Amino acid sequence: MTEQLEHKQDHHHTINEDYNQYHKASIVRLNSHDKRRLVFALPMLVVGSIALLFSYIYSSLILTFIGLGLVFWGSVLYYITSSRYYPDELFRVAVEAYSKGIINTLSTLGYTIGSRDARVMLFYPRQLRLGGLTQGYLFIYKDGVEPEGKMIKLTQYLERLDEDGKGNSIDIDIPARGTAAPITSIPADKQQGMIIKAPSQGLIDLFESRLDTNFALMSIDELSMSIERLFMEEFMLADSVDIKKDEEDDNTIRVTVKGRDTAKICSNMHDISIALCPICSTIALAISKSTGKAVMVKESSIGKRRVDTVYSLLEIV
Amino acid sequence: MYAFAFNLWDIGLWLAVSSIILLITSELLAPYYGRMKMLIDVKRLRIVAIGSGLTFLVIAAIRISTIIG
Numbered sequence: 001m002t003e004q005l006e007h008k009q010d011h012h013h014t015i016n017e018d019y020n021q022y023h024k025a026s027i028v029r030l031n032s033h034d035k036r037r038l039v040f041a042l043p044m045l046v047v048g049s050i051a052l053l054f055s056y057i058y059s060s061l062i063l064t065f066i067g068l069g070l071v072f073w074g075s076v077l078y079y080i081t082s083s084r085y086y087p088d089e090l091f092r093v094a095v096e097a098y099s100k101g102i103i104n105t106l107s108t109l110g111y112t113i114g115s116r117d118a119r120v121m122l123f124y125p126r127q128l129r130l131g132g133l134t135q136g137y138l139f140i141y142k143d144g145v146e147p148e149g150k151m152i153k154l155t156q157y158l159e160r161l162d163e164d165g166k167g168n169s170i171d172i173d174i175p176a177r178g179t180a181a182p183i184t185s186i187p188a189d190k191q192q193g194m195i196i197k198a199p200s201q202g203l204i205d206l207f208e209s210r211l212d213t214n215f216a217l218m219s220i221d222e223l224s225m226s227i228e229r230l231f232m233e234e235f236m237l238a239d240s241v242d243i244k245k246d247e248e249d250d251n252t253i254r255v256t257v258k259g260r261d262t263a264k265i266c267s268n269m270h271d272i273s274i275a276l277c278p279i280c281s282t283i284a285l286a287i288s289k290s291t292g293k294a295v296m297v298k299e300s301s302i303g304k305r306r307v308d309t310v311y312s313l314l315e316i317v
Numbered sequence: 318m319y320a321f322a323f324n325l326w327d328i329g330l331w332l333a334v335s336s337i338i339l340l341i342t343s344e345l346l347a348p349y350y351g352r353m354k355m356l357i358d359v360k361r362l363r364i365v366a367i368g369s370g371l372t373f374l375v376i377a378a379i380r381i382s383t384i385i386g
Contacts, residue, residue: 061322065331072335080361233359 037081044074092265099269099276102199111140111194113273120275121152122198122284123294123316133216136198136285138275139294150251151315152294157195200281204289207282210234215289220245220253223290227283231257238262239305243283251313252298253287255280258306266300266307274300280309287311329376332369339366 048070055063103113113120119141124133139154208214211226218226224243231238238259246252257266262279269277274297275284284295293313300309343362 056319056321059320059322061327064321064323068328068331069335076339076362076365079365080358082358 037078040081041074041078044070044077048072048074088261088264092268095265095276095278096268096272098199099272102276103273106140106196109194110143112143113140113275119193120273121294121296121314122275122281123152123154123288124285124292125154126316133214133289136201136204136288137195138198139193139195140275141193150312151317153192154195154294154316157193198281198285199276200278200285203278203282204285207286215286216292218290220287220290223286227286231259231262237279241283243287246310251293253295253311253313255283255287255309255311256306257283257309260305263302263305263307267302270300270302274309279307283309284311287313325376326380329373329380332373332376336366336369336373339369342366 048067051063051067051070053067054060055067106113121139122136123139124131124136126132139152139157204215207227207230210230213226215223215226220243224241227243228238228241231241238257238261240256240258242254242256244254246254257263257279266277266279269280274280280297280300284297288295291313294316296312296314298310298312300307302308339362343359343366346357346359346362
């Protein structure tokens with residue numbers, strides 16, 4: 001018994017030693033990104049320091065400037081190069097996985113939002129209790145119901161929602177396992193659609209905080225410039241973004257996003273759902289906030305380095 | 318005798334040239350993204366550029382004050 005205990009203690013001690021050795025090593029171990037930064041910066045710093053040392057010994061002005069230059073530019077190079085980034089595949093896979101989860105949940109409730117997505121509207125409610133302009137929503141028409149005209153009747157649905165977005169318009173009784181209980185018939189006036197909080201609202205909040213502004217206070221042209229700046233400089237997602245009203249129809253907005261990475265994200269997501277595409281749905285929500293109308297994706301085309309989307313604006317009644 | 322063969326004004330002039338190069342680079346830097354192995358943080362580059370420019374201005378102010386004084 002004592003021998004067994006001693007053997008166990010020795011085993012634990014060995015494990016702890018290995019752990020400590022690994023942990024100590026990991027403190028000084030550099031990851032590949034840090035190594036890449038040092039490959040450029042370290043030789044400059046070392047050579048610069050040596051030059052400064054010799055300049056001090058020999059009082060040489062040329063060596064001083066060489067040393068100062070190398071040390072300064074080596075430090076700057078190390079400081080400005082970023083060693084932390086995530087592969088874009090991680091972002092794309094995460095977004096696709098969560099979107100498929102949402103779609104699966106909705107299809108269980110009898111709502112299908114597919115790649116066509118002509119039956120999904122993005123909007124901001126006027127009711128302050130629902131968040132007003134701080135929370136965007138998706139309205140999804142039920143299967144078999146098609147939107148008509150340039151207006152969308154949301155009042156009856158919004159009145160039934162509480163502050164948490166609960167109390168939605170559809171009641172469905174899911175029968176217990178093993179029983180043959182019939183599904184409760186849904187009243188006709190509840191069969192139009194349902195409202196859920198827009199998943200891309202988080203991106204809108206992030207964009208507005210980075211710009212330190214509110215999209216509701218912007219015109220379409222200002223929105224175009226702001227989002228282009230965000231996508232190009234802040235998040236490095238695209239080469240250019242252009243949002244403009246259609247020349248012939250004020251209720252149509254044409255958006256062109258150029259960039260290989262954006263096209264890749266959108267092409268994967270549009271096969272799943274345009275309304276859940278982080279790029280397209282965020283732009284749609286921003287347009288909705290700016291114009292005060294509901295936005296629906298009319299058509300979308302994706303090239304290798306370009307995404308063209310046409311949005312329709314609808315009055316909310 | 319060991320000594321560095323420069324004075325404060327030499328450092329100031331050198332900083333002036335460096336800050337001009339850094340400021341121009343930070344403004345002209347193209348937003349390449351994702352494909353390069355070394356990502357450059359433009360904000361940090363701007364901070365360094367403005368910092369070195371301000372340091373030069375401080376050195377210039379010191380020199381002006383010594384001339385006037």
